[in-house]
Structure formats: structure tokens, C-alpha cells
Amino acid sequence: MGAQTLPDDVLDAYGIPVLPDPASATARKRQAIIDAALAEFLAEGYAAASMDAITQRSGVSKATVYKHFGSKERLFLAVIGGVLVRTYAGVAPGASGLAEAPEPRAALVRLAGDWARTLLRPDIMALRRLVIGEIDRFPQLGQLWYRLTYDMYNGPLIEAVTALDARGTLDVPDPELAVQQLVAATVGVPQLVHTFAPATEVDEEALDRQVASGVDLFLARYARA
Amino acid sequence: MGAQTLPDDVLDAYGIPVLPDPASATARKRQAIIDAALAEFLAEGYAAASMDAITQRSGVSKATVYKHFGSKERLFLAVIGGVLVRTYAGVAPGASGLAEAPEPRAALVRLAGDWARTLLRPDIMALRRLVIGEIDRFPQLGQLWYRLTYDMYNGPLIEAVTALDARGTLDVPDPELAVQQLVAATVGVPQLVHTFAPATEVDEEALDRQVASGVDLFLARYARA
């Protein structure tokens, strides 16, 4: 039933022993633990997740898991924290070009749409639910999540909105609040539904309509007349 | 250390035995279990909550808990589901008078402010985090939460907005979406922060500003010119 441990040295087609770099062998095991732990934590939550299950999923022994990570708590922080950073690093739509876009409305719609499609991915929604549910036990993860979304999305958007204000395209007295409203009115609307009804499929047509309408809401208030 | 069981029959000042209604005695124990379970689940989450701890907090025996609720799972559903219903029933700011309010903006600001102050209560935020974190295990609670907020808030608001549209005060092509945007732009903004940073105190001044600005956002788009 359980995954078998593969031998670290095998013979190639010519009978030459293939000796893997020992360092990379332990690195592979470490990665296997991380993958297994992530799957287990996402499926069961922190408390119900079992170190035995993580051990079996990863194909290493329990002692190895503890040699690498010390405790369940530290394993959780390492895995979830790492996933948060890697997930957001690999996503990055970036609001960079926004301030120079010829058509601000189209650029905002595309940007918010990309962001919404990312955040609504089932794996990211599941991760978000896990982090929210464990925030009282692991406040660091809540801070990390919030800072990452802020650094990656709100921050650049605030700069872009400020630039558009200075150029006279927009009239935004409080850029930070305005960006929070824009995000809430676009991404926040479908996200709320999918937070409480995870099984619901993302309706692309409805999503486009919600995002576009949210951007129009924003522009109706903040576009210079 | 643990709470002691109080005798069900005591003597009053005249030596007359005070015989409590036996039915209400078991009802009181049932209530004690519910209170203890709620506290334990909120503090520890579902999986980490211990039936032993609930037993000790409530002052009854573990067997009694199981006689009443059968299993940990059913206890959780009964307690959290009950709290959701009771919480929302006891809150109900109600959007009833909105359609007839002389000044729609002031009425909307007051309504959204009341709603925000309710949802930002630490106990309700903690309950919300718990429900979100356990949604993969207990989808019923997610549905219940969403339906209750909808029936109590979004639904009446949609009716009010539709009425204001018919009367010519507002121009709202999609009332459901517009109400979702209004809620997101007002309540949703501070709620997002407090979801990921539970320790943060509610800043009344900032809250008033956020709510008022969200209403203005809504009206800038949907008020008839």
C-alpha cells in the first residue's frame, strides 16, 4: 500500500552504477516530506493532520521527518510559509504597466481579472481557508499572507493610482482606501462566495461581468470629470 | 481543580427543600455542555478540541455529553449551527426602513456601519474563522453562514435597492451585484484586515471613514443623475 523507498544507487543500461549526489538525495527526501506534508495539511487541517500519514505519503521514516523539521509545529510553519512565498512569487501579474496604459479601464479590468482568477484557484482558496482557520494558533502565517498580497498587489496598485492622480487621469484623495475598495469590489465579490461554497465552479462569464462592473464602480467615483 | 457538580436539591432559608424541575435540570446541563463546547471549539478549533476538556468545563460527565449529542461531530454541528442562528437572530439591524428613508445616503451609512460593527465583533470574527477553516469537513456550516447573512442582510438590501430603483432614486441594472459591491466596499474592507490580523483593535474613526467612503462609492455609480 504505502509508497516504497527507492534505492539511492541503481545501474544504468550499461551496468554502470548511477550514484546520485548524496546531498541531493537528502534534498529530494526533504522535498518529498514537504510535498506530503502540504497535501496532508490541506486535506486535514493542522490538528487533524497526522505525522504518520505524512511519513507514509512521503516514503521516508518518521525519524527522518523529525530530524529535518524538529516538530509538527515547525514542519507546518516551514511548509505553509514556503508555499505562500513560492505561490505568490510564481504568480505576480504585476501592476507595473498600469500607470502608463493608454486605456486605464481596460488595463484595470485585465489586471483585476488576472488577480481574481489566481486567487480563485482551488488550491489557493484551500490554502487561504487553512491559514484563516489556524490564525489563532499561527498568527505569523496571517501576517505573511497579508503582507505578501499587499506587497504584490495593493502596494503597486497604490503607486499606480497615485501616479494617475498626479497626471490628472484620476482624482483619488485616499489612494490606499481606494485600492482596498477596488480590490473588494472586484476580486472580493466572487472570493466571498467561493470561501463559503468551495465546491462551486468558477463561472468565467459571471466573473468577467463582476470584475468589469467593479472597475466601473471604481471609475465612477474616482475618474476625473 | 475541575468544576464540581452541584446537587439538584437544596434547602431554602426555612428548611424547605427546593426541588428544581427535573426537566429543566437536564436542560440546564445541556446548556452547560453547549456553552462549554462553544468556548472549547472557538479556542482550539474542531480537531484540537477535546471532549475531556468540554466535559470538565461544563461540569458534567463525559457519558452525559455523549447521551445528549452522540458524537463529537454532531456536538460540533449542533453547537456551531445553533450559535450561528442565535447570533444572527439576536442582531438583525434590518434594512427594512431603507426604501422609505428621507436621506438614502445617511440611512445607508448607518445601516452599513451597524452591520460592520456587528461582524467585526471579536466573537463573531472568531466564529467566522472557525467556520471557514472547517468548511471542507463541514460544508453545511458554510452554507448556513452564507444563507443567514444573505437572508438577513443582502436579501432585504436587494429589495430596498430595487424599490429605490423603481422610485427613481437609484439606477441599478443588477441589484444583486450592486448590493454585493456595496457590502464588499463597506464591510468587506475592514473585515479583510481583521480576518488576517485578529489582534488588531477596531478603530472606530477609521471604520466610519471606510463605511462612508464605501457608500459614496456605491452612490457615485448608482445614484440617478
Next chain:
DNA sequence: GTCTATACGGAGATAGAC
């Protein structure tokens, strides 16, 4: 570093007296 085997406690749930 990695394994097998095990220590040790606490979990959910129940039996049987009253």
C-alpha cells in the same frame, strides 16, 4: 542521515451501577 521499534500520553467512545 536514515532506519526500526518503542515510549508515553491523550484521544473518542462505552459498560454498567444507580
Next chain:
DNA sequence: GTCTATCTCCGTATAGAC
């Protein structure tokens, strides 16, 4: 209905050989 005492299993974590 309520209690005390207990069953059984699974949890995290570690000791000691290789």
C-alpha cells in the same frame, strides 16, 4: 439521565543500531 471507570486506538516524539 447521570455518573465512574475503563476500553481501545492513535497521536507526537525519541532511542539506538547502522
